Amino acid sequence: MTCFSCGGQTAPWTHMPLDPIKGTENTHKDFVVCTECGLGAVSPMPSSEEIPSFYDTAQYYTHGQSHLAEVNPTLLDRALHHIAWRFDKGQSLDPERIAKDLPPGASICDLGCGGGELLGRFKPLGFNVIGVDPDAAARAEAAKAGITVLAGTCEELPADLKGQSYDLVIMSHVLEHCRDPSLALQKAFFLTRPGGMLFCEVPNCAATHFKSLGVCSAMFDAPRHLHFFTPACLRKAISLSGFTFSSFQYMGYTRHHHASWRQWEASIYDRTRQYTAHPLGRRHTVLRSIQLLLSTALASDEKKYDSVAVYGRRPGAPERAPV
Numbered sequence: 001m002t003c004f005s006c007g008g009q010t011a012p013w014t015h016m017p018l019d020p021i022k023g024t025e026n027t028h029k030d031f032v033v034c035t036e037c038g039l040g041a042v043s044p045m046p047s048s049e050e051i052p053s054f055y056d057t058a059q060y061y062t063h064g065q066s067h068l069a070e071v072n073p074t075l076l077d078r079a080l081h082h083i084a085w086r087f088d089k090g091q092s093l094d095p096e097r098i099a100k101d102l103p104p105g106a107s108i109c110d111l112g113c114g115g116g117e118l119l120g121r122f123k124p125l126g127f128n129v130i131g132v133d134p135d136a137a138a139r140a141e142a143a144k145a146g147i148t149v150l151a152g153t154c155e156e157l158p159a160d161l162k163g164q165s166y167d168l169v170i171m172s173h174v175l176e177h178c179r180d181p182s183l184a185l186q187k188a189f190f191l192t193r194p195g196g197m198l199f200c201e202v203p204n205c206a207a208t209h210f211k212s213l214g215v216c217s218a219m220f221d222a223p224r225h226l227h228f229f230t231p232a233c234l235r236k237a238i239s240l241s242g243f244t245f246s247s248f249q250y251m252g253y254t255r256h257h258h259a260s261w262r263q264w265e266a267s268i269y270d271r272t273r274q275y276t277a278h279p280l281g282r283r284h285t286v287l288r289s290i291q292l293l294l295s296t297a298l299a300s301d302e303k304k305y306d307s308v309a310v311y312g313r314r315p316g317a318p319e320r321a322p323v
């Protein structure tokens with residue numbers, strides 16, 4: 001298998017025999033990493049026909065439910081969470097802030113929008129919004145909120161979007177789910193009008209948290225995550241699709257210091273041991289939480305945050321209406 005992004009050679013990386021959300025055996029358990037650019041991928045890549053069954057779970061978060069159980073935090077848990085919060089300078093996609101970079105009444109397309117939560121925050125600001133999602137339950141959820149969401153994926157866009165272009169195309173925690181991220185980004189490129197903007201967010205596989213816990217990190221999420229990006233891999237992928245890199249934005253720090261998150265990750269390790277005596281990931285213990293906090297509170301954004309987004313622009317001036 002060669003790397004989709006740079007064409008480099010891949011080498012064996014890791015192994016995950018558990019589907020943590022379903023709690024059953026993961027049959028796509030082997031992963032490779034590109035020796036040139038560091039992009040990770042499941043290998044062999046599952047077929048397009050197999051992928052929908054990965055999402056056949058009542059608890060998957062596009063349906064608005066969380067797999068994290070409520071945990072009564074101890075005094076130490078509260079202290080760790082509070083310290084993480086004090087050092088958290090992460091920024092999510094903020095409709096009010098990004099509105100300043102968009103023309104009034106700009107058009108926005110969210111690919112893989114789930115129930116349309118993000119579009120529901122853009123719409124009251126006067127934007128024309130539309131979404132795409134393969135999940136019928138998520139589309140029904142969006143329809144209740146008055147958001148139009150078409151059936152499709154990034155790789156197979158709905159026919160209704162043919163010839164359409166948008167001022168902002170959003171792909172939030174979508175690219176890592178795509179069989180063919182380069183095809184998905186090419187489609188996103190042609191959906192972005194010349195001069196328009198791409199926002200693409202993925203789990204940050206260069207984060208200390210991800211590297212420390214490995215396959216037992218909540219962000220690994222086999223078999224739904226098919227590709228594993230570092231910020232450099234993400235930047236390279238959007239550039240290869242024709243976008244000009246603008247900037248990175250990082251988010252997700254306080255949440256992975258929450259007792260519920262730690263308990264979930266500890267349970268991933270414990271349940272992985274039903275399938276292998278030696279999981280290739282570590283257990284998220286209280287001691288590890290303390291170590292992670294000490295080693296990341298003042299670290300670079302790339303090491304600190306569990307998610308990274310890239311802003312890109314499609315080259316070309318926006319078309320102006322004749323005066």
Ligand SMILES: [Zn+2]
Pocket residue numbers: 003004005006007008034035036037038039
């Ligand atoms: Zn590569």
